[in-house]
Each structure stands twice: as structure tokens, then as C-alpha cells.
Amino acid sequence: MATPVFEEFDPASDCDCPGCAHWRSVLPFSRAGRHPAARRAVIVAAAASAALGAGHVAPAFAAPQVPPGPGVSAGSEVATPQGPRARLHGRSGPPIEPASEVRAPQTTRAEIITRAKKWVDAKVPYSMEAYWSDGYRQDCSGYVSMAWGLPGNEWTGTLGQFGERVSKEELQPGDILLFHNPQNPERGSHVVIFGGWKDYTHTSYLAYEQRPPRARRKDTPYAYWNQSNRYVPYRYKGLKEDAAAGPDKPKPPAAATPYPGAAYFGPGANNKYVTQLGQMLIARGAGPFYTLGPGPRWSDADRRATGAFQLAQGWKGAEARGLPGPLTWELLASGEGKDIAAVEAPDPQVPSSHGVPGYPGRAMFRPGASNPYVTQLGEQLVKKGFDKYYTAEPGPAWDEEDRRNVEGFQRSQGWRGGAADGVPGPETWRRLFS
Structure with a gap:
């Protein structure tokens, strides 16, 4: 009697059941968290092997259909099939x-990045056949x-x-990284939009x-999770200078300095990049936010000025x-980009909420609340x-x-009872951002 072969399989990566959603978030590259169907397949295989007895060969398990690239876990290998050239809205366009x-x-x-963010914010589902309301294939x-x-x-x-x-060194936000696979063009290719380097090492980008x-928008290793050596950087031919950046516009100081990374900004930061940020913001109209010249220590003035510049670009929510x-x-x-419109100088006598820099107040974390502080x-x-x-x-x-994650942090500080209710107060905020 021939030994039956059972295939162990993982579900499609877009399965939205709570289990798959949890494992994608907690262990994105682990094969430990499987769909119940995959686990049932393993159990059936194990039972069949035991029933056949010791004299038979153990059942073989099929390998994944798409092998991962060098040094990349199979969990990061996701098929991205695409459709051919098509008119807007498909046949009706x-x-x-x-x-x-x-x-x-x-x-x-x-404008390129703003349009890219719209699909991310709208959580546009992936499809090689459907067209979004703006006419573009998903x-x-x-x-x-x-x-x-x-x-x-x-x-x-x-x-x-x-x-x-x-070249890699010339990449700027709005450029793309393109992998076209002529051996399997519709299912073996992919393209992403470059959103900027995450730090000066240029080993990862947004x-x-x-x-x-x-x-989605995600921190990604250069050039990509897999097939990295096959991605080619391209810059759009139709780029034009932003209307706000004319020939008479004063150049900001030290314009060639690359982005140092998010770790250099925020509560507790004290470095030269905070000073440089303030100088560039003042050159773009943020002077009223500063009662003193920009310095190396991060302050609420830096946060407000940065937020004002982001709002001037038309960004909302977590992006501002x-x-x-x-x-x-x-x-x-x-x-490039738009300058900060004329603003009234904030009252320097008004301290941050509860005297803690950046803490917005308990009202920002009530049921039903939705604001950028929750994202932060x-x-x-x-x-x-x-x-x-x-x-x-x-x-x-x-x-x-x-709330449960905040509660976990509060309990790590040794707090119990009402002090660990999961709602951040000024002391929770101070310790979390210190």
C-alpha cells in the first residue's frame, strides 16, 4: 500500500480571521502561528503516519510553492499578481x-506622497482585477x-x-523601486514607492x-524583503518644482544633511539635529512658535512648529x-513643499498639560477618542x-x-489597582517618553 502524502499549507496572507491577524502582527515572519486549517492538516498527517506503522516511510510534506529569497523568511514572501496595461476604470474608461x-x-x-497616503489611510484592498473609485487598478x-x-x-x-x-544615493521621496521579472512578469514582479530613508545608514526606508x-506604509530593508538585488530605482520624468519653492526662495541651512532617524526627535531628545530642524522650520515660517532661538533640546515649540508645517502640506491625523x-x-x-501660513504666536506663559512636555491631557484617551496623540x-x-x-x-x-498595552506598562512600573487602569496620565506619559 502506498504511503499517502499530506500537504501542510498556510492560508492566503490576506486571511482576516482573528488568529491570522494576530500572528501577522505579533510574529510576522514566524511559521508558528498557523491557520487552524493548517494545524488540522498536520494532525491528519501525524495520525496517518502512526496508523501505517513503523515499517512504512513517514509522509512527506510539500514545500512552499514560492521559495524565499536569500536570507529571507518564507513569511515575507507574498505574491503580488498584477494586471496588464489598462484604461482608467477598466473597460469603461x-x-x-x-x-x-x-x-x-x-x-x-x-503630491505623489500625498496620493500614496490616501490609499493607505483608506485601507484599499489588494486586487489585480478591481478598480478603486479614482479609476486605478488595486x-x-x-x-x-x-x-x-x-x-x-x-x-x-x-x-x-x-x-x-x-542610483541608491540619489533616491528621494516619490521615486520608486521597480522589480520586473520577465520570466514571470504578471506574478513575479513588484514595485514600491520610496518614502525616505529611516536613518543615515541608508539600510532601511519607508x-x-x-x-x-x-x-500599507512600512519600514523596509533596502531594496526589499526578497529579490533585493533585482529592484531598480527610478525617478518620475514629470517631476516639477513645488510652487512654494521658487528661485527667490531662501535656501534652508545645511540642506544636504540626510534625515538622521526618528530617534533624534521627541520628548527627551537633545542633539544638533533638533537645532537644525528648528532652523529649517523658521526658514519656512515657523518663527512665531519660538520665543528663543532653536536649540538642541526638544521642546513643545519644536513639536508645534513641525505639526504646523505638516498641516501646511495637507496632512492629517498621525501624519501631522x-x-x-x-x-x-x-x-x-x-x-520643497508649502510654507507655514501666517500664525499667531503661542502664549509662552501656557505650560504643557499638567507640566509634562507633550502630554495632551487625559481627555485624549477616552472611549471614542481619535487623535494623533493616540498614535504617538x-x-x-x-x-x-x-x-x-x-x-x-x-x-x-x-x-x-x-488600554491593555498601557496597563502592561503601568504594571511594569510597580503600579497596581487604580494606578494601573490603562489610561495614561502625566506620570505614565513622562516615564513612557523618557
């Missing part, structure tokens, strides 16, 4: 010309076509015609991409929380290692996951 004849519409880096190449503002849906085989190749299960990311720094350093709190909890209950990236809506 206007016809498109050959890619070689399409003129690249003009746009700015800030796959990786359709996402880049939308962000670049192209007149139709391109694919990885034609996107390179709308850009020019650049990527905007459309991949299962939905559009007052902490500079790679794109904020890039726009300030390059002189969640990101700091993750940084400190108190993210046990998050099943997704922290967001602006206060929920039970936030």
Missing part, C-alpha cells in the same frame, strides 16, 4: 495610447500609476518608461506599497502629529516593547488594545 507615446503629467514629490503597478498621476493603469513592464534610472491584503519623519525632513531640507502613544508603546495586544499597527482611534 477612455482608451490609452502606447506607453512610448504617453506624456508624463507634471506633479511634485509632495494592484502594485496600479498604485504607482495613481501616485504618479498617470493617465492610465501601467504595469511593471512599462512603468520604467515614465522614469529615469537613478515604503508605500500595495500588496495583500491592503495598501509634530514629529518629523523622512518626508518632512526632505521637504524642509530641499526647500501607541508607537512609543511598540518602541518600548509593550505591544502585546496590538493586532495591527497603532492608529489614532483609542481602543481596548491601547
Whole structure:
């Protein structure tokens, strides 16, 4: 009697059951957290092996269909199938010309990133057949076509015609990293939008991409999680200078300094980059926020000024929380983006809430609250290692996951009872951000 073979399998990466969502968040590259169906397959295989007796060969388990790239866990290998070139909204849209004849519409880096963020905020689901309300196909190449503002849906085989190749050192927000696989073009290719370096080492960057299960922005190793040596940087040919950055616009100081990383900013930071940030902000209209010249110690004036600049770009929520990311720094350093509109100087006699820098008040963390401080709190909890209950990236809506993670931090401080209720007070905030 032939030995039966059972296949152990993982579910599709876009499975939204609570179990899969939990394991994707907690152990994104681990194969320990499996869908119940996969575990049942293992149990059936084990039972069959025992029934066959010791004289038979143990059942073999099928390998994953797509082998991971060198040094990359299989958990990071996600298929990103894409459709071919198509008109907007599919068949109902206007016809498109050959890619070689399409003129690249003009746009700015800030506009590219703003459009990319819209899909991330809307959690646009991945699909190689469906079209979003703006007419673009909901796959990786359709996402880049939308962000670049192209007149139709391109694919990885034609996107390179709308850009020019650049080096790794020349990459700036709004550029792309393109992998077109001629051996399997529709299912073996991918493209992401470069959002800026995470720090001066240039080993990781912020990527905007459309991949299962939905559009996302994520810290990503250069050039990508897998097939890294096959991704090619491109810059959009239709880039234009931002209207706010004319020839008479004063250049900010030390414009060539690369983004040092998020760790250099926020409560407790004290370094030269905080000073440089303040100088660049003042050059863009943030002078009224500072009663004294910018200095190396992070202050509420830096947070408010940074937030004002981010709001001037049209960003909202977590994107305008007052902490500079790679794109904020890039726009300030390059002189691009929009200046801060005329503002009234904040009253220097009004201290931060409860005397703790940056603490917004307990009202920001009530049931139903939604604001950038909740995101800021969640990101700091993750940084400190108190993210046990998050099943997704922290967001602006206060929920039970936030409360339980705060409670875990409070208990780590030795607090009990009402002192560890999961709602951050000024002392919790001070210790968490110190």
C-alpha cells in the first residue's frame, strides 16, 4: 500500500480571521502561528503516519510553492499578481495610447506622497482585477500609476518608461523601486514607492506599497524583503518644482544633511539635529512658535512648529502629529513643499498639560477618542516593547488594545489597582517618553 502524502499549507496572507491577524502582527515572519486549517492538516498527517506503522516511510510534506529569497523568511514572501496595461476604470474608461507615446503629467514629490497616503489611510484592498473609485487598478503597478498621476493603469513592464534610472544615493521621496521579472512578469514582479530613508545608514526606508491584503506604509530593508538585488530605482520624468519653492526662495541651512532617524526627535531628545530642524522650520515660517532661538533640546515649540508645517502640506491625523519623519525632513531640507501660513504666536506663559512636555491631557484617551496623540502613544508603546495586544499597527482611534498595552506598562512600573487602569496620565506619559 502506498504511503499517502499530506500537504501542510498556510492560508492566503490576506486571511482576516482573528488568529491570522494576530500572528501577522505579533510574529510576522514566524511559521508558528498557523491557520487552524493548517494545524488540522498536520494532525491528519501525524495520525496517518502512526496508523501505517513503523515499517512504512513517514509522509512527506510539500514545500512552499514560492521559495524565499536569500536570507529571507518564507513569511515575507507574498505574491503580488498584477494586471496588464489598462484604461482608467477598466473597460469603461477612455482608451490609452502606447506607453512610448504617453506624456508624463507634471506633479511634485509632495503630491505623489500625498496620493500614496490616501490609499493607505483608506485601507484599499489588494486586487489585480478591481478598480478603486479614482479609476486605478488595486494592484502594485496600479498604485504607482495613481501616485504618479498617470493617465492610465501601467504595469511593471512599462512603468520604467515614465522614469529615469537613478542610483541608491540619489533616491528621494516619490521615486520608486521597480522589480520586473520577465520570466514571470504578471506574478513575479513588484514595485514600491520610496518614502525616505529611516536613518543615515541608508539600510532601511519607508515604503508605500500595495500588496495583500491592503495598501500599507512600512519600514523596509533596502531594496526589499526578497529579490533585493533585482529592484531598480527610478525617478518620475514629470517631476516639477513645488510652487512654494521658487528661485527667490531662501535656501534652508545645511540642506544636504540626510534625515538622521526618528530617534533624534521627541520628548527627551537633545542633539544638533533638533537645532537644525528648528532652523529649517523658521526658514519656512515657523518663527512665531519660538520665543528663543532653536536649540538642541526638544521642546513643545519644536513639536508645534513641525505639526504646523505638516498641516501646511495637507496632512492629517498621525501624519501631522509634530514629529518629523523622512518626508518632512526632505521637504524642509530641499526647500520643497508649502510654507507655514501666517500664525499667531503661542502664549509662552501656557505650560504643557499638567507640566509634562507633550502630554495632551487625559481627555485624549477616552472611549471614542481619535487623535494623533493616540498614535504617538501607541508607537512609543511598540518602541518600548509593550505591544502585546496590538493586532495591527497603532492608529489614532483609542481602543481596548491601547488600554491593555498601557496597563502592561503601568504594571511594569510597580503600579497596581487604580494606578494601573490603562489610561495614561502625566506620570505614565513622562516615564513612557523618557
